[in-house]
Amino acid sequence: MTASHWGAGVVETHADRIVAVHPHPDDPHPSLINQNIASSLNGRARVLRPAVRSGWLENGPGGGTRGEDSFVEVSWDRALDLVAAELTRVRDLHGNGALFAGSYGWSSAGRVHHAQSQLKRFLNCQGGFVRSKGNYSYNAALVLMPYIVGPYRDHVAQATRWSVIAEHSDLVVMFGGMAGRNTQVSDGGVARHRMRDNLAACHTQGVRFVNLSPMKRDADAELDAEWLPPRPGTDTAVMLGLAHSLLVQGLCDRDFLDRYTIGFNRVERYILGRDDGVPKDAQWAGDISGIPAERLIALARDMAHSRTIITCAAGVQRADFGEQPLWMTVTLAAMLGQIGLPGGGYTIGYGVNANIGNIERPFRSGTLPQGTNAVDKFVPVAMISDMLLNPGARYDYDGAQRQFPDIRLVWWAGGNPFHHHQDLNKLRRAFQKPETVIVNELNWTATARHADIVLPVAAPQERTDFGAGKSDNALVPMPAHVAPPGEARIEYDIYADLSARLGTADHFTEGRDIEAWTREIWTTTQTEARRHGVSLPDWEAFLAGDVLTLPDPSANQVFLADFRADPVAHPLPTPSGRIELFSHAIAGFALNDCHGHASWMPPRDQPSALYPLNLLSGQPGTRLHSQLDNGAFSLSRKIRGREPVILHPGDAAARGIVDGDVVEIWNARGRCLAGAVVSDAILQGCAFLWTGAWYDPDFDAEQHRDRHGNPNVLTHDLRTSSLSQGPAAHSATVQVARFEGVVPDVLAHDPPRFSP
Structure with a gap:
């Protein structure tokens, strides 16, 4: 048995080698991604021994050219001595504020060997580090939504279930579609892939789908969705055109807007063009988006006369002015007045993973404690290149002005910025700036190739752990099936050896080896389960067994139902306690790229004769x-x-x-x-x-x-x-x-x- 972010699998070994990972028999729609595991772990790109970049080794920190130099394989003792000495040098000369732990990525689905937790615990025992904040997937929502409705992560967990949509909805309008390829994965893992069957149940019940995406396949063929492809980056204009049609046709729910929202009078003036002289009508929206005006007018009418849920894919916000379609999604849903009703309202993020709207975990599992970070500095995750290239420069973030730290050492574990980050030629230039870059890796990815010291680590199937998804109701045993190849090691043991060199072994290990920590974390999970009326087996029985399925904590939940039932007794965590269609807080920041209400701003990078x-x-x-x-x-x-x-x-x-x-x-x-x-x-x-x-x-x-x-x-x-x-x-x-x-x-x- 093994767990991954794309599903549980059954591991087949031969002669101490993983030869296949088969689908779990209880998964109705297993992901084929498991077919990558055996060939990748046994592939020629595997990092087998510690390695040091030749330019750094010969010329000292900062020497040579990252990404182009050759590497020299060294012993573990030599590698750890180099790491310990470099950590000590940078801290002594520049302080812990010169250390940056990237560690952004999904890494293992296991709770014990979670790459970020391991590295952050180690560095916190050394006095702390500069961290990244937010994520690449839905960063705009993390910052914006608390001003409008509340914490985005909480609301994803509270999303209306697809079983409720199948029973109560007439129409699902999807901005950015709902790509099935995304719903095969979930952060922390997924034991059963439910999305396909739940969407099929919606279709069987007669729910209609509209796919507003430039890609037709962003809605699975089985949904028989109407395809209305807007030009990329024009979703906000489309929503404004729909909103204008609702206004002029008298289809707004004024009672809902008055009772549950604030600021609609400002939004209405903008939609009607009373201040700027530009009505955001269907013809205006059609000219911008390419969707015929008459179809937008008809769709607005259909949405008002149907039980309608609006979805906005996470990818829609990863564009110029990506906050605006999120804010406009809430605005449009509020105008329809169906927020909090079964099968109505909105959700941002449906389809971003396998579990949103399908299942939730009943309790949090235990994790390795990370300790306390004594450094309070952070950088938004999408600004890493700017941070490395412009130490000391100032920038705006969340209504405040901040300053980039002067980073001398970067340590990356469990992620690949040369996948996630934008403008890789700029990132390559930025990666030349630190004095030292350390990377823990399975394979020789581009991030490893741009490092100075590369530490080979064990894969999830080569160490003992358990899977417990952040939004899944299953616990998956993950016994070690084979030993790590070459000289690859378990990361905890690497950090324990480094801590011994640095005089912090007792602080990091607390007297426990990795097996003792694994049992401790399982015991914590058992205790939390008992608080929720669930009895879990002891560690040995669990590890030798099958996937454990836990009760669904809220099988029929409806997003914001309590708020709709009584907004006084169940206010939102916003300044007003209501949905803020106009935010005085954001307006007070006086930003020229995010105003006090949802607004249309055309993408900065427009097609041209040169790049059409x-x-x-x-x-x-x-x-x-x-x-x-x-x-x-x-x-x-x-x-x-x-x-x-x-x-x-x-x-x-x-x-x-x-x-x-x-x-x-x-x-x-x-x-x-x-x-x-x-x-x-x-x-x-x-x-x-x-x-x-x-x-x-x-x-x-x-x-x-x-x-x-x-x-x-x-x-x-x-x-x-x-x-x-x-x-x-x-x-x-x-x-x-x-x-x-x-x-x-x-x-x-x-x-x-x-x-x-």
């Missing part, structure tokens, strides 16, 4: 982010070894491109190669390139062209706004052409060069 296509990118169906990209299933869907890019037949024909061609995609920031897929399931004028191909720069080519198809060589590093500083990578334009030269080999899945 909108670049779209999204989670692939073949892996989670960039994890296990060198696995068999991931490789099976590539085209001539490269990531697929989807082009409309009209755009392909104009460029002489056919299925299977290797194409070059470029703009002023970078360029990459990809494999062409021609399909009429994408809006003309768009190119869709999957995320997660391991970054493979060719340093001899123009703009260090990526050979593999990573879209983040093309995305810009501007943010959604100065309120949330979220990533806005979906607002990018490119040109595409058939590649006519000698097609270079992809080297991303090979190890780097080694020196004696």
Whole structure:
């Protein structure tokens, strides 16, 4: 048995080697991503011994060129001595505020060997570190939504269940669609994939779906959804056009707006154009979005006369001014007056993972305590390049002005910024700035290749743990099936040895080895379970058994039902206690890129003669982010070894491109190669390139062209706004052409060069 973010699996071994991970028999729709595990863990990219970049080793901290230098394999004693000495040097000279622990990523689904918790506990025992704040997935929502409705993470857990939608809804209007490929994964794991059956039940019950996305396949074919593709980045304009139609047709629920919201009078003036002279009517919205005005008018009427739930995909906010479609989603739902009713209202984030609206955990499992961070500095996660390139510079965030720290040492564990981050050529420049970069890794990813010291670590199937998803109702035993290959080690043991060198062993270990900590964390989980009326077996029985399914804590929940029933007894955690369609707090920040109410601001990067296509990118169906990209299933869907890019037949024909061609995609920031897929399931004028191909720069080519198809060589590093500083990578334009030269080999899945 094993657990992963994409599902439980049954591990098959032969001669002390994992040869396959099979679907769990109780999972109705298991993910095929498990097919990557065996081939990736046994692949040639596996990091087998500690390694040090030759330029750093020969010239000292900061020497050489990260990403281009060769590596020297060393003993564990040498590697740990180097790490301990460098930590001590940086702390003594610059303080703990010069240490940055990136550690952003999903890493293992196990609760004990959680990469972030392990590293953060270790560094907190050393006096602390600068951390990142927020995430790449839905950062705008994390910052914005507390001003409008309340904490976004709480509201995701409280989302109306799909069983309720199947029974009560007539219409689901999906901004950004609801891609099935996203619903095969969930942070912390998923034991049973329920989404497909729950959506099928909605369809069987006669619920109608409208997919407002440039990608038709962002709604599964089984939903028979109407496809209304807006131009990328125009969702807010579409919502405003719908809102205008509701106003002029007298279809707003004024009683709901008066009782449950504040500030609609300001919003109404904006929608009607009373202040700026521009009515945001359906014709205005149609001209901007490309959706016919008459269809928007009819859709608004249909939404008002039906029990309607509005969904907004997380990807919609990862664009210029991404806060606005979130705010406008709430505004539009409030105008319909169905928030808090079964099958009505809105949810932001449906489809972002397998569990939202399907299941929730009844209690939190135990975790490794991280301790207290004595350093109070942080940086928004999408600003890492700016932090490294501009130490001491000031920036706005969440209504306050902050200052970038002067980072001298970066330590990354359990994540791959060369997948997540925008504008990779800029990130490469930024990664040259620290004096030292340390990376814990399974494979020679681009992040490992841009490190100075690389520490090889065990995979989830090579250590004992248990899976307990952040939003799943299952506990999954994760026994160690094989030993780590080469000299790879369990991360806890690495940190324990480092702590001994640094004189903090007692503080870090508290006298426990990793087995004792595992039992302690399971005991904590048992105690928490008993508080919720659940009895769990002892550790040995659990580890030898099957998946444990826990009770569903709220099978029929309706989002904001209590607030609707009595807004005085159940106020929202906003300044007014109500839904703030106009926020005096945000208006008081006087930001020019996020006003006091939802507003239309066109994307900064518009199609032009030079770069005529909108670049779209999204989670692939073949892996989670960039994890296990060198696995068999991931490789099976590539085209001539490269990531697929989807082009409309009209755009392909104009460029002489056919299925299977290797194409070059470029703009002023970078360029990459990809494999062409021609399909009429994408809006003309768009190119869709999957995320997660391991970054493979060719340093001899123009703009260090990526050979593999990573879209983040093309995305810009501007943010959604100065309120949330979220990533806005979906607002990018490119040109595409058939590649006519000698097609270079992809080297991303090979190890780097080694020196004696």
